[in-house]
Amino acid sequence: MFREILAIVSMQVAAIAFASIAGAVELSPKYLDGVWTLESKENCGLKEFEHITFRANGTMEGSRFGVVDSVGFWRQSGDLLRAHLVTSPAHFDENLKGFQGYFDYFPVNMMIFDLTPDSFEAVGTIGDQMQKVTLFRCQQ
Amino acid sequence: MKSATKFLFALAIVPLSLAGAASTSGTARAGSGGAFIGGMIAGHVVGGFVRRDRARTAAAVNQSYSQPTTVVVQEAAPAPSASKTVEQRLADLDDLAKKGIITKDEYAARRKAILDSI
Numbered sequence: 001m002f003r004e005i006l007a008i009v010s011m012q013v014a015a016i017a018f019a020s021i022a023g024a025v026e027l028s029p030k031y032l033d034g035v036w037t038l039e040s041k042e043n044c045g046l047k048e049f050e051h052i053t054f055r056a057n058g059t060m061e062g063s064r065f066g067v068v069d070s071v072g073f074w075r076q077s078g079d080l081l082r083a084h085l086v087t088s089p090a091h092f093d094e095n096l097k098g099f100q101g102y103f104d105y106f107p108v109n110m111m112i113f114d115l116t117p118d119s120f121e122a123v124g125t126i127g128d129q130m131q132k133v134t135l136f137r138c139q140q
Numbered sequence: 141m142k143s144a145t146k147f148l149f150a151l152a153i154v155p156l157s158l159a160g161a162a163s164t165s166g167t168a169r170a171g172s173g174g175a176f177i178g179g180m181i182a183g184h185v186v187g188g189f190v191r192r193d194r195a196r197t198a199a200a201v202n203q204s205y206s207q208p209t210t211v212v213v214q215e216a217a218p219a220p221s222a223s224k225t226v227e228q229r230l231a232d233l234d235d236l237a238k239k240g241i242i243t244k245d246e247y248a249a250r251r252k253a254i255l256d257s258i
Contacts, residue, residue: 038174048173062177070177085177092175092182099185106181126180128187133176 025115027079029056036135041118044138052135064091083108229254
């Protein structure tokens with residue numbers, strides 16, 4: 001009797017362990033590789049929403065309205081991602097149009113968590129700016 | 141990420157978010173749609189302007205306080221009573237009375253004051 005109970009419990013434990021391993025999504029260059037957009041998967045087709053492209057070779061770019069507005073490099077360490085971007089602030093705010101043609105470097109830190117196969121949460125910081133966002137994978 | 145780590149991270153986010161709220165709120169939007177990286181960069185640049193403007197204002201205020209002001213120091217008139225003897229002061233008082241510059245009452249009061257100072 002005891003052996004039967006032990007066998008059933010062991011099977012259940014093994015099943016749970018297998019399910020958690022099978023469902024686990026790990027942050028990696030391979031996982032990030034692709035185009036991501038904000039807030040909803042439906043926004044993949046909307047150019048007014050920023051699209052961020054991570055490439056497995058460590059380069060990345062941001063774009064809106066079909067125009068690339070930031071480019072740079074990214075490196076991942078655990079659940080942290082550090083990006084080094086070059087862009088013109090003129091792309092992002094009407095009040096900053098005076099920066100047209102002027103490009104600067106911006107280091108971006110991101111903490112990434114709650115990964116699913118096609119989405120993840122990120123908290124990003126640039127200087128004293130911090131934003132949380134959910135990114136959704138777009139079909140390539 | 142573990143729940144405890146998330147909670148601690150959230151605690152850190154609140155004050156930083158409040159600090160950055162002056163320039164951005166949530167996912168920044170320029171027109172319609174949204175921008176994550178763009179929003180932070182815009183907020184960072186605009187926030188930089190605000191910080192520099194505040195610093196300039198503070199510097200201007202400090203400058204106005206520390207600006208050297210022209211102070212005219214008038215040389216104090218020598219106190220005649222300090223350098224003159226009682227006799228000389230009484231003589232001066234008599235002279236003023238004779239010339240009619242001071243009244244009899246003033247003469248009496250000043251004379252009493254000179255004598256009291258002995």
